[in-house]
Amino acid sequence: FPNNTFAINLDTLEIVWEYVPVQDYDETVPVMCCDTVNRGLGYGDGKILLQQADTTLVALDAKTGEVVWSVKNGDPKLGETNTNAPHVMKDKVITGISGAEFGVRCWINAYNLSDGSLAWRAYSMGPDEDMLMDPEKTTSLGQPVGKDSSLKTWEGDQWKIGGGSTWGWWPFDKERNAFYVGTGNPSTWNPVVRPGDNKWSMSIFSRDVDTGIAHWVYQMTPHDEWDYDGVNEMILVDLEVKGKETKALVHFDRNGFAYTLDRTNGALLVAEKFDPAVNWATHIDMKTGRPQVDARYSPEAHGEDVNATNICPAALGTKDQQPAAYSPR
Template sequence: MKRLLAAKRAFVLSTVLAAGGITSASANEDLQKLMDDPNQWVSQTGDYANQRYSKLDQINKDNVGDLQVAWTFSTGVLRGHEGSPLVIGDVMYVHTPFPNIVYALDLNNDGKVLWKYEPKQAADVVPVMCCDTVYRGVAYGDGKIFLHQADTKLVALDAKTGEEVWSVVNGDPSKGETNTATVMPVKDKVIVGISGGEFGVRGSVTAYNMSDGSLAWRGYSMGPDSDTLIDPEKTTHLGKPVGKDSGTNTWEGDQWKIGGGTTWGWYSYDPELDLIYYGTGNPSTWNPAQRPGDNRWSMTIFARNPDTGMAKWVYQMTPHDEWDYDGINEMILTDQEFNGEQRKLLTHFDRNGLGYTLDRDTGELLVAEKYDPAVNWTTGVDMDPNSDTYGRPAVVAKYSTEQNGEDVNSTGICPAALGSKDQQPAAYSPKTETFYVPTNHVCMDYEPFRVSYTAGQPYVGATLSMYPAPDSHGGMGNFIAWDNINGKIKWSIPEQFSVWSGALATAGDVVFYGTLEGYLKAVDANTGEELYKFKTPSGIIGNVMTYTHGGKQYVAILSGVGGWAGIGLAAGLTNPNEGLGAVGGYAALSDYTALGGTMTVFALPN
């Protein structure tokens, strides 16, 4: 039976890999079939809905305590390891942070390296990367592995051989444009974002044709309607047309040209509505007094058509952001009952500390509640559709970083700039109808200063210090279970450091996540009870995934401390204000872990 299953999966993979000339419709259909097979892990997010849920239940809450290390693989690279491996058929694809090496490993032969692709990138891209040289992983589609390098070169590799099929350059590192995010193959296109908000770049999302890498469309986060691909009469914000030049008329002069709003997060897709969803980042500069206005469309959820890029709706969560609360975190798509009606929902845990639930078809705002009780910069969001401030958060004056036009040190702001959650993705279980969210429990002092723009130079304009939220458990993180319908925490697990790992929920009623000290943990999906933990060789900022091989279920995690929280360790920084304030906040992390890039694979004993 095991040989038959392996043979069947190998046939499916070989059929897909050989189909280089198939139509875009069938290519996308094949990718969807692979995503629907729980034995494989074909997308960084598990599926287009970003649920990070597996139907596998061989490992369950009754036996997960028996997990053992099955095998390991060293990536040969230090710095922060985000993202996860992919498993397609009998091949595992593993990536690294800069220099963005890709390995193809043969699961039938003790993980033997089938091929290795090592890009030749100029080292001068490293100083332009904001918060470590992380990379959130390769993607798969149409028989190709897609690698978006730190220097913004997008490469399509033959999944069988590792040979380059095509490549295209998406940005210009000399201006501060870099990449840390994965890409999303949709239909006959590859959807790509850009990093570099701290260097005053203008964010965009770009679609390249999957067959040859040619440009299909590009939608900017701000600028004229022709640049943002916004129809002033048809594109809506909270149910109303956005109007002409919405991407420029809340900026002073032409500041929108260096306005930030970068797109380094996760992407999701609804095949029925034929819409892609993503969020945009902070406006540039971090000094809010230098950019009066709402700064649209930074800090915004976009719903776009994948064929044309045209925006159907937008929702700006944090107008005139004063705290670097990037809106790039994942959009999780679910079909649930809301107020007695079945709705197509989108749930988003923003850096600003608010958990949002929206109707993903119309953009209607349904829920906006704090998912960390420490959040204090706002008293909440105006939920009255008839109000002039509908959908806007009410800012608490003492926690504003723009005090009467003066640059002052605002203290005790919660959350810190790295948010109540950064890019580390949450998971959703349709069995429990619960979201499992890795969070930061961190506050900050924030002092803006005047800064001038120079292409390729930091354009931040603020000094930060970070520390655990006061009057709490003394730690810097929680792992929570969230009810997105009522906007409430079901249960919460305190952690010493921020939970910087992506979660995984399974049909075995187990939820997995990692900690910055390096523990892989498994908890009961219903109660949060800890069922298992194992300390891996380095701190975990990667995302847990699962697959089967030979009829046996495995769980895998990349460990390798780094990212914004671990930038002090990753880059050897010691000044508490370095790393945009994170070095001092996470100074104790060096007492618990050290650098190292390792993939650890777990399984139940035979």
């Protein structure tokens, strides 16, 4: 914040143009979580894409800095803000939303790059049609998710304030016309008042770029008690896994486990601690994909008015948003 954007001549280092957005500080900054950061710009079709903190998505002419179009992606009055970079994929601009700490049911949006019109929206939880999930064709660990896979894991209508912020980084698999997005913590923070797995917070989705339809989904931290946002980057790499050449997705989660999945179908291939100090769960059950939680490090298991201590990792995670990379060596 305040998201001022500059074009700089690389030869002379002179400022070519500057765009200074008008945003309401008092309305926006108090509900930004966490910190008043901006994670970068997007570019496509001669346009610079700026996702402002107040949720305004702006397309600027890359040569002149003039506004080509702008659209409101959310409303800070409702606790909705943005810190992510917009991602250009084909003729779409993909952007998320933050606000799980304020009871926002979060989403991932696609806007048409040409004019800023909304192409599709997919929520992190709720009815199948809101999430762009097909009960028979969308899978989890190789099985159809079935009808109301999200609603069945919430009590009453708490899914309406279910969180699952989408403020991360989303790689594009051009061959499959798919991109991959992680969702954050469920809302509210207090796990006692939201029994169930709280799907599909804390999950990795494979989605079609054109339609947003979910191919597959995998939940890493069901019923999150620790704020282990599942938004860290996904690394797409073709490599040998257990003796088989695999189109893989590798994800080092804040919860301290590193996951390798087959990105074509969501099959879970590897799930291991990448820090031996991780103690909130002993291991991942490879048949169910579920972490085996150690009750000694479960805040909910300790009950009210008890301070659970020595949990590893803490909310910032074993690895936060510092990106990982793949080397064939």
